[in-house]
Amino acid sequence: MKLLVTGGCGFIGSNFIRYVLREHPDWKIVNLDKLTYAGNPENLKEFEGDPRYRFVKGDITERSLIDDLFGSERFDAVVNFAAESHVDRSILDPGPFIETNVKGVQVLLEAARRYGVGRFLQISTDEVYGPRG
Numbered sequence: 001m002k003l004l005v006t007g008g009c010g011f012i013g014s015n016f017i018r019y020v021l022r023e024h025p026d027w028k029i030v031n032l033d034k035l036t037y038a039g040n041p042e043n044l045k046e047f048e049g050d051p052r053y054r055f056v057k058g059d060i061t062e063r064s065l066i067d068d069l070f071g072s073e074r075f076d077a078v079v080n081f082a083a084e085s086h087v088d089r090s091i092l093d094p095g096p097f098i099e100t101n102v103k104g105v106q107v108l109l110e111a112a113r114r115y116g117v118g119r120f121l122q123i124s125t126d127e128v129y130g131p132r133g
């Protein structure tokens, strides 16, 4: 199984990657992260040089980069953690929230459709999915 994990240098994504590589030693992960104020590559330092793990610094809104990645890697699934998640910042500047949380998701979804990726897990919040019953 080969996963594209986006935003994997953030809080939840880095823990997810660590969990997956521990529980599924034969899986591979490409971690695409823009390294904003929220991303820290130190979170995954232990996987440097691990053939199962590849880090790509980049932005999920960049269509050509996403196309190249999907074309060359042939993912089985996409797990999108990449987000502007510090909600208070959106009051000062909503632009990056629209770019990443809306346009970026659309770019990833389109690529998944074009390249026939069968599974897409969108990590989000209760503001989007609604409260649990």
Ligand SMILES: NC(=O)c1ccc[n+]([C@@H]2O[C@H](COP(=O)([O-])OP(=O)(O)OC[C@H]3O[C@@H](n4cnc5c(N)ncnc54)[C@H](O)[C@@H]3O)[C@@H](O)[C@H]2O)c1
Pocket: 006, 007, 008, 009, 010, 011, 012, 013, 032, 033, 034, 035, 036, 037, 038, 039, 040, 058, 059, 060, 061, 081, 082, 083, 084, 085, 086, 100, 104, 123, 124, 125, 126
């Ligand atoms: N942390 C929580 O308690 C919590 C709770 C509920 C839901 N969530 C949701 O889960 C998701 C991940 O949360 P988190 O806490 O890990 O976030 P985070 O802010 O810690 O990490 C986000 C990651 O996305 C990267 N990123 C941002 N914009 C990007 C872009 N355009 N392209 C590529 N990478 C980009 C950042 O560099 C960072 O590594 C978010 O959608 C968040 O709303 C988080």
